[in-house]
Amino acid sequence: MKSLYYILFFGIFNSVYFLVICQNVPSPRREQSSTLVGTRLYFFGGTISSTITVNEVWYLDLSSSFNISTPPWHSDVAMPVGDIFGTSCLSPIDNSTVFLIGGRMRIVNTRNFSYTSSVYRFDSKNSLWTTPTINNFNSSFQARNEMQAVIDNDGKIFVFGGINTGNDDNITTTAYNDMSILDITTMIWSTQTQSQFVLVNVDYTATLLPSGLIVYVGGRGSSTASLNNISQIQIFDTKSYTWSTKSASGSTIASRVSHSAVLTQNGNIIIYGGSTINTTKIGYVFSDIAVLNTNSWAWSVPNVSGTGAPPLTEHSAEIYKNYMILAFGN
Ligand SMILES: *[C@@H]1O[C@H](CO)[C@@H](O)[C@H](O)[C@H]1NC(C)=O
Numbered sequence: 001m002k003s004l005y006y007i008l009f010f011g012i013f014n015s016v017y018f019l020v021i022c023q024n025v026p027s028p029r030r031e032q033s034s035t036l037v038g039t040r041l042y043f044f045g046g047t048i049s050s051t052i053t054v055n056e057v058w059y060l061d062l063s064s065s066f067n068i069s070t071p072p073w074h075s076d077v078a079m080p081v082g083d084i085f086g087t088s089c090l091s092p093i094d095n096s097t098v099f100l101i102g103g104r105m106r107i108v109n110t111r112n113f114s115y116t117s118s119v120y121r122f123d124s125k126n127s128l129w130t131t132p133t134i135n136n137f138n139s140s141f142q143a144r145n146e147m148q149a150v151i152d153n154d155g156k157i158f159v160f161g162g163i164n165t166g167n168d169d170n171i172t173t174t175a176y177n178d179m180s181i182l183d184i185t186t187m188i189w190s191t192q193t194q195s196q197f198v199l200v201n202v203d204y205t206a207t208l209l210p211s212g213l214i215v216y217v218g219g220r221g222s223s224t225a226s227l228n229n230i231s232q233i234q235i236f237d238t239k240s241y242t243w244s245t246k247s248a249s250g251s252t253i254a255s256r257v258s259h260s261a262v263l264t265q266n267g268n269i270i271i272y273g274g275s276t277i278n279t280t281k282i283g284y285v286f287s288d289i290a291v292l293n294t295n296s297w298a299w300s301v302p303n304v305s306g307t308g309a310p311p312l313t314e315h316s317a318e319i320y321k322n323y324m325i326l327a328f329g330n
């Protein structure tokens with residue numbers, strides 16, 4: 001075991017306590033997306049009740065230390081659409097523009113699906129949202145959700161699989177194993193359908209390694225299928241556009257969906273929480289930490305001290321310095 005297990009940890013939970021002490025705090029939510037921009041940890045959208053999808057943008061200011069009972073919340077300009085189960089990533093070209101991609105995008109203050117765009121652009125310096133023009137957009141991506149995007153150093157966004165979810169919208173429910181690629185330097189969209197065998201995957205985590213490999217952990221096959229085996233790890237090489245699978249060794253980790261993952265400096269992927277599926281609903285919700293070593297492809301369970309976070313699924317996690325910051329969730 002390496003020394004990385006001195007992980008300091010704190011959760012920002014759905015506490016009513018915060019509402020009592022201060023009004024300028026976000027209400028409890030789940031299914032939001034998050035992106036770290038410098039010292040600001042942004043959260044986009046989310047569900048605040050079974051029927052309300054918000055277009056709120058909040059950030060935590062991490063520029064100085066704080067008491068976790070009073071996290072330094074700030075609200076930012078709201079998004080043009082409400083969004084849940086979407087994904088967001090930061091432009092490496094300017095380190096300040098965030099792209100919000102997919103999810104169940106809804107017309108603000110309605111339950112109606114928004115068909116305006118599947119991608120929105122947020123200029124975090126000027127608090128400005130715009131709708132980019134995308135060349136060759138593939139309309140089959142419309143209403144795609146429950147997936148996680150990564151962006152490489154050249155500005156290529158890779159979004160694997162996901163599902164087009166119907167609910168009260170007129171969209172057919174289909175789960176995918178395609179790779180959607182948006183090059184933010186040209187705004188050209190392309191879809192790579194698989195010539196190799198690749199499992200359909202929904203509600204997984206995606207982690208880009210410095211080597212250019214994207215590591216997909218956990219997830220499920222489709223709305224009715226069972227969980228994908230968390231020890232069978234699908235890997236996409238962003239240099240050669242090829243897939244491979246690693247059978248992870250080490251500890252037995254329960255397969256799951258809607259967990260979170262972060263990458264440490266020394267190449268370990270730390271996952272937290274998530275859940276099993278009971279028919280179509282959330283089953284057992286996890287509160288464990290597991291570590292995947294991406295050199296040996298072995299899972300391990302670290303010894304963690306301090307007060308743990310509660311069971312969480314559909315939450316966010318980002319890594320800032322030595323802190324894995326968990327926020328919101330179900
Ligand atoms: C953090 O805030 C709580 C509640 O106000 C307080 O009880 C606690 O002492 C504070 N902790 C530190 C380290 O200041």
Ligand SMILES: *[C@@H]1O[C@H](CO)[C@@H](O)[C@H](O)[C@H]1NC(C)=O
Nearest residue numbers: 038091092093094095096153
């Ligand atoms: C963006 O951030 C990365 C990582 O911190 C850094 O290597 C890069 O130089 C930054 N680029 C710009 C344009 O600031």
Ligand SMILES: *[C@@H]1O[C@H](CO)[C@@H](O)[C@H](O)[C@H]1NC(C)=O
Nearest residue numbers: 107108109110111112113114
């Ligand atoms: C939302 O959908 C309903 C039912 O189709 C429609 O009557 C209503 O006008 C829509 N509202 C907006 C703001 O599009």
Ligand SMILES: *[C@@H]1O[C@H](CO)[C@@H](O)[C@H](O)[C@H]1NC(C)=O
Nearest residue numbers: 112113115139142169170171
């Ligand atoms: C149904 O979906 C299509 C896009 O696939 C959209 O253009 C249309 O407005 C939707 N209709 C309703 C009633 O929501």
Ligand SMILES: *[C@@H]1O[C@H](CO)[C@@H](O)[C@H](O)[C@H]1NC(C)=O
Nearest residue numbers: 138140141176178190191193
């Ligand atoms: C659009 O995406 C669908 C679903 O992955 C795929 O079957 C189709 O080939 C794509 N179209 C283009 C033009 O890439």
Ligand SMILES: *[C@@H]1O[C@H](CO)[C@@H](O)[C@H](O)[C@H]1NC(C)=O
Nearest residue numbers: 229230231232246247248249
């Ligand atoms: C999951 O994959 C691991 C690693 O290959 C294997 O040992 C295990 O039996 C698999 N679990 C199931 C339920 O198939």
Ligand SMILES: *[C@@H]1O[C@H](CO)[C@@H](O)[C@H](O)[C@H]1NC(C)=O
Nearest residue numbers: 276277278279281282283284
């Ligand atoms: C699945 O959900 C049903 C209905 O809510 C419940 O009765 C059952 O105990 C659940 N099973 C598991 C394994 O959680």
Ligand SMILES: *[C@@H]1O[C@H](CO)[C@@H](O)[C@H](O)[C@H]1NC(C)=O
Nearest residue numbers: 001002005300301302303304
């Ligand atoms: C965790 O602690 C137990 C008992 O102190 C020890 O046996 C085990 O090896 C430790 N595990 C790790 C991963 O350090």
